[in-house]
Amino acid sequence: MHTKKIAVIGAGPAGLGAASVLSRNGLRVSVFHREAAAGGHLNDWAWLFPRFVPARDVAVSMAAETRQVDFHPGCHIAGVSRHANGQFKIVMPDGQTEVADALVYAGGFRVFDASRKEELGYGIYPRVVTSADLEKMLAGEVPFPVELLQQQALRIGVVHCVGSRDEKSGNRHCSRMCCVTGVKQSIELRKRFPNSRVTAFYMDMRMFGNGYEELYLEAQRDWQVLFVRGRVSEVAESDEGRLRVKAEDTLLGRPIRDEFDLLVLMVGMEADLPKWLIEDLGVKQIDAGFARGNDELVASNRTPTRGLYLAGSCKGPLSVAEAWNDGQAAAQQLLLDLNR
């Protein structure tokens, strides 16, 4: 039985994955989490791709995997320092500190702020929403715009790569999750609004995971979602409040001018690393701003700082399953190092 104490920052899928392994191996685990409920971004989504499992259920079952942990909800960690003896001092919002022998950072990512792409009209036209907003609407937390519910034949546009693969937003990286999110949400919209027609504008379709390609096919075959290869360059509002979209159908080499009742922007995932992680704990970053592990192959959870581990989408866009597994992998590496 270890008497070592481990701190986990962030209780999203990755943090919970780490906490579950560590707690089951008899370590004393403290989990610090900004929000009240564990689950991270899972608490913001409705159903998960590829099988439409309710996201909240997943959060609950992940939390249930952990054993005895000291959970600090509503506890945003604003600073961590490392002692000469290798221990970490964690400062909590109330000023109290806690000391840990090792630290797993699982702080996750930030959703791109779509108002930074002014030409797409987010924050200007009420019927332009983001994929994150739509999850809330689908989950019933936020109502759909009333006009939509009354409309007979809805036209819905889905815009990929918003704030990803875009130098103008300062993000060159691909967020990986948004293509399949677009497919998932297109299907959900079609289910929710049977009279709707959904058109998705993409630059490339990236269906990397098990079941994603099948979902893409399903969207086209069963839900008549139209996929158009071309980037939306700008959005204007018509007098009736409909959204006028300009794009190029690059496969046909023809311009598209179309009007939609709702436009959903597939916002990307951005790095959201706290200053102390970089400046005080010496974590390096990749070009896209995410945290860099010691390498990408066999030590992606380790850092140059002894006792500090990285887990989940703080290192780059991951799916829920990947984040969970990565959290468990980080915990395993930690255990190996402890027993060495």
Next chain:
Amino acid sequence: MQVRDLSMAGAWGDSVDVLKAIEPSLVNCITCGGCAAACAASANVSVAKAILLLRRGLLADARAALEGCLFCGKCRFVCPMGVNTRGVIAALTFSPDSSGNILHQ
């Protein structure tokens, strides 16, 4: 429609390499079509198409794809890959040699 093979010996080197030297950012293009969608000139003007044609070694067709361009630069503001579209247009249409003296032409 003509069937072509893509070996195009020489064509690539002749056009793309020279133009790449003048406007290196053109290699960043992913043919997303954002530029063509935003284009203020007309439906037929397309930097995306021009770059694609250029990559296939079809210099004359590439030039034709820019006919009517107003040089307004709107496409550059939307390009997600940081292609200096106006630089590409200029390189293709009016300053093929960046080292030459233009006053004495």
Next chain:
Amino acid sequence: MTQPFDWFVIPFAIGFWSMMLLLVVKICRWWLGFSSVDKKMALSRIFSVHTLRALVEMVREGLLHRNIFRVSPRLGYMHMSLAMGWFLLIVVGKFQTLAFTGNHVNAVWLPIFFKSFYPGDVHFAGSVVYEFLMDAALLLVLSGVALAWYKRVAPSALGMRKSARHIWPDRVALTFLWFVFPVRLLSEGGTAAIHGGGSFLTGTVGAVLSPWADLLAAWQVDGALWWGYSIVLGGFFLMLPWSRYMHIPAELVLILFRHWGVSPQSLQPIELEACSRCGICIDGCAMLPVGNDGQAVYYVRDARYGYVTAAKAHDCLMCGSCESRCPVGLRLGSLRLEGRRKGASDWAVNPVESASVAVGANGGRVVYFPGCVGALTPAVTSAMRRLMQAAGVSFVEMDANNGMCCGRPLFLSGQADAARAQVAQNSQLLAASEAQVLVTSCPVCYKMFSQYYQLPITVMHHTQWLKQMVGDGRLQVSHSDAVMVYHDPCELGRGCGVYDEPRDVLSRMVTLQSSSDQRQASLCCGGSLGGYRMKDAGRQQIASHAVDRLVDARTQTLVTACPMCKKTLAAVSPVKVKDIAEVTLEHLVLLPFKKIPHQEKSLLVTKQELVGA
């Protein structure tokens, strides 16, 4: 009296006469290049008050360098002391020889080598005064030379951040120039040591050297020094027409012809030679954060020698900062455009097909044109729409389908014909509409529509429209405690002189910070359409530099009035970037619904009213 001669005057004489010959040739060529209208105009003004005015300006700028004093007093002093000192040496020397020989016409070298031919205490009417004045003038020049040496080492000491990089003819001429006056001092001092004479400066040097007088005389050091003086002076004159120092005569000629009413087009060849390569334009250049070789000074230099590459012609954002700083008043934007125009091949633009413009569809009197890039800044355009509605203005949007361009981008890239076609087409469209006022959100369009189109309607930038609406009380705004700073778009500020309207409107709503880089001194955001060659990284560097200079710890919002500035600055700014229209909308006091009386009259201002406002 026969004119004295010595072989050492030969180098000087060669340099002097070759310079004179070349100057005459150049002036003749300039004259022949003038259009016949210009020639007639110039001839008609020879005996007129214009000539007097030209002379006054020649003294003010050619000798006193007042404009450079404005940039930096120390730099001004340097230029003034060199020009004024040398001028006095020539004039006083002329009178000195006149007084001594009694002849009006003397050999050109006589005043210059006077002390060599007539060493020691030579007495004639006023001789002491002349000697004193000559020494005083020499001292003045030497102080300038000392400063010039110092400036090479430490440009900042003379109020300049960057000094111009020079090419070899300039370096040779510069080296000669640096030595002319120190060598003259030594020659006169050496002669004074052997023969006595000289005033407070040369006499003192002579006194210091006098212990070695015998040695100097035996080795004929004074003769050698006069040879040296002649060589450096002749060398300088020889190089003058080929180097930057050509600016001395060219600037005077330029001033004269400007006053004689010669058209700017005809003056361009003279302008190219009137640049002193003083480098004052470099410091204000938008491209400085990216590099020091595309600036106006280097372009003008290359154009003067007839070698302009596409890179040189197009590596410029056309921000106009250099032009507003140039002490010679060179029209640097036009000069650059000329290079672009000459280098441009035919543009493939087909304007008739290129636009799908709907104007005046419902008979609106006010036409709103966001500008083509306006489609990418819907926050601005939707704010403007709502403000127009709030002000009770019935308007129609021009080019709602986005297919129109004012033509300025083509114009700025040297595609003059294509731009003209564009202008003609748009003019027709506007004429066919019932528009009486054109309001645009884009400063580039505003400059084009107001200065290059001959439109029978009023053209306004939206800052001007807002000022009028807020001033008339048709838009009522509140004052908040927000702290903002305003960025002057190049084309609106330096391009059209619109500086006060935005500040007027903003200061009614927020606390407006001032900055050292505002109005005339505004820094380009880097997103300008003036040059297409700037890389994205360079743009960002320029934008970051501008933002750093404008935004401080108190600033909450960076305001501008141009869609391109907004997009470019927003990419790098730590604070929110907004257009003045957005800020106005946020501060709009919505009156309890009250139909605003339809007073479209106040909209139909004339140009004069606008300028007067």
